[in-house]
Amino acid sequence: MSIRYKLFLWVGGVFFISLLFSIVLQVYLTHHNLTKASQDFEKTIILKSEEMGERWEKSVRLFLSGSIAELMTLTKSISTFQSFKDSFGPSDENIQYKTWTAAANLLIEDKWVEFLQNTAGDEVLSVLIPSEMNVETSFKKDIDQDLSWISLQGSSTLYLGIRCKKDEQSQSPHPLFEGENPNIYFLFTPEELKALELTWEKKSIDSGAHLDPLFLLFYGSEDVNDFRISFSKKIEKANEYLKQNKIPINKSFSEEDKQTKHTSTPSSFLEERVSALTERNQKLAMILALSSYLQSGLSGSFTPNGYFPKGVAYFPSHQGKGNTLPSDQVFLQTPLSLNGAMGKISVLSAPKYNTAYLTETLLLNSSTDKAGSLTLGFGLDKIVTELALSTDQNVFVVANGNLIQGYDENGKEIEKDALSSLPLEKIQNEKNGFFNWNNASYFFLQLIPIPELDLHFYLVTPKEKQLAMVSELQKGTEELIDTLSWYMRAVAILALIVALVLLNQLAKKMARPIQSLAKAANAVSQGFLDKVEIPYTKDNSKNEIHTLCVSFERMIEGLKEKEKVRAVLNKVVSPEIATEILQNPLQLGGEEKKLTVLFADIRGFTHLTEHMPPQEVIGLLNECMTKISTLVDAHKGIIDKYVGDEAMALFGFPKEEPQSVTDAVACALNIVESMVLWNQERERQNLPKIEVGIGVHTGTVVAGNMGSENRLNYTVLGRNVNLTARLCSLAKSDEVLITEDVLKSPGIVDLFLVEKMPDADLKGFSHSFPIYKVLGKKLPKN
Secondary structure (H helix, E strand, O other), X not given: OOHHHHHHHHHHHHHHHHHHHHHHHHHHHHHHHHHXXXXXXXXXXXXXXXXXXXXXXXXXXXXXXXXXXXXXXHHHHHHHOHHHHHHHOOOHHHHHHOOHHHHHHHHHHOOOOOEEEEEEOOEEEEEEOHHHOOOEEEXXXXXXXXXXXXXXXXXXXXXXXXXXXXXOOOXXXXXXXXXXXXXXXXXXXXXXXXXXXXXXXHOOOOOOOOOOHHHHHHHOOOOHHHHHHHHHHHHHHHHHHHXXXXXXXXXXXXXXXXXHOOOOOOOOHHHHHHHHHHHHHHHHHHHHHHHHHHHHOOOOOOOOOOXXXXXXXXXXXXXXXXXXXXXXXXXXXXXXXXXXXXOOEEEEOOXXXXXXXXXXXXXXXXXXXXXXXXXXEEEOHHHHHHHHHHHOOEEEEEEOOEEEEEXXXXXXXXXXXXXOOOOXXXXXXXXXXXXXXXOEEEXXXXXXXXXXXXXXXXXXXXXXXXXXXXXXXXXXXXXXXXXXXXXXXXXXXXXXXXXHHHHHHHHHHHHHHHHHHHHHHHHHXXXXXXXXXXXXXXXXXXXXXXXXHHHHHHHHHHHHHHHHHHHHHOOXXXXXXXXXXXXXXXXXXXXXXXXXXXXXXXXXXXXXHOOXXXXXXXXXXXXXXXXXXXXXXXXXXXXXXXXXXXXXXXXXXXXXXXXXXXXHHHHHHHHHHHHHXXXXXXXXXXXXXXXXXXXXXXXXXEEEEEEOOOOEEEEEEOHHHHHHHHHHHHOOOOEEEEEHHHHOOOOHHHHEEEEXXXXXXXXXXXXXXXXEEEEEEOOOOO
């Protein structure tokens, strides 16, 4: 491939790779910086959320503080005024007749009170928790103005309802109903009515009972006896009706009423609140009716029994659909366990409750031996609902370590079954953070409005909603950057195409003189220096091509001069000798030592370096001697001297070691192997081979410092040194020769492959010597 196309491909490839690299780098840096910016923005949003959480916590604290103040004011009023204390104290009258009516009236008067428990010792006087009482949808079919058949939705039981009023003219509107004139019925099964009549004939009525004035006003009676007499007549009327008529099938009228008398479901928060308050008022009216009935003694007892109504139904005026409150949800016989001290605000909660209550317990004493208490409280569902709506987040309430309730961002209560999997243990010890729930990630803020109470509010919102701004900003930024990037890439590709076209023209122009120079260089390599033609550019051109041509012409002239010098140098070769001290001086004089001496000589070094500049010759020699020196050091030898292209090494100095001879032979083989590997590398670089011949001998030599006190030279001398040098001169390229003294040394025959060579006559010695060639190392036996 011509240099033109190589230049085009190389430069074009560099441009293309640079383009790809810039695209990858741009994508990486964009993603990295956007990710970092998003993380910083997320931290900022979380910090702002914490600040907002502190404001919400303060708002909840203010709301709770106001409600707690009302609660404490009410309990203080009850403890201050004797009439209030008498209404709930553990008196004999209250223990006999209970305090349901007083409790209902208190809740009617103070509508914000949502929890009331009145006890005398371990005995319940009254327990009212309107929010925990579940009413059931009911339908009625009138028999006459006093009697109606009433069915409950989802139930097959049919009840006979007896209207709770003396007559149509005597009823007065109850203040609780705010001008409405509802119909309230006591519910009995036909069997209960028959049993009630028999019981009524046999039991006497306690004349000490009293009824609530508001109830009497609503019923239209003057006193309890009037109520008993008039209501007894209605019971007799109901039983007479049952004797003369068959009980209708429940389905015969309930389904029809469900279709014709359907009421709309609340569609707004305001309507829901109005509906909830209306339902609460209905519950209180029904509670008041049931408690008055209980205190009248009509069932033969002042505690609910088998003759007591199964419930009470409330129907708005002229409507056939209403609500029923079962009696068993009103009259609890076992006091609820309270976890607060007397006179202190505490949190009342239990998994069975719909909400948590903040309560205060008031101690009431009397002449009896039973301690009385009155516990009042308000629920948290209102503040939780408003908090969910105002923050547009899910709100969970945890009280006394229990998850009580949860509302979604629309103020709708979340089913408790859905809350059972909430990982409460992961979030209750953190002020804020993220957690996984139902295969989704959420962000939460914990509010502790009153640290003295074990009451916690958790604002929970999906992570994607909490960080929606970050996601949208990141998405928009990425889209903008992607659009700009595609435009920039299109421009870059277009610029690359233009650059490649111009590059092709430039390469073509530059390649012509270079191709001519290549032909000239080929002629020089073949030795045809006189046939070389040098290309020239324009005389006024000062570019690199012109400089290269001029320099090449000067190089040709220099080669011609060097050819003349080479002819002379090939005939006269003189080795350069140099001595270098490698051992620290000890003292003048010498001593006999048994050493192993190794000589390594570069074969054809003079011829190899005759055309090299002195610096290159020294560099080549240093590189070769460095390899030899490194191997000598590795085999525990030392370099005694360098003599031109020959190195002399000693083994077993300064102290002879048992393996000194084997180290020397192994070192010689490694030197040969190192030269082979080096030559392979030099061949790849089109450089000449470097070959060495090595001789190894062991024996006694004279070692010591020679010279004067001011200048010492440590070396070894003697017959065995000269013998080793003569042996080295016999070695061929990459050949290792040893003497018989080396062969007989311990370990040589076991470790190395040796071949006997003809005895050699060495210069300077009067007899011949047996010599051996080392072929290599023996393979270890398995």
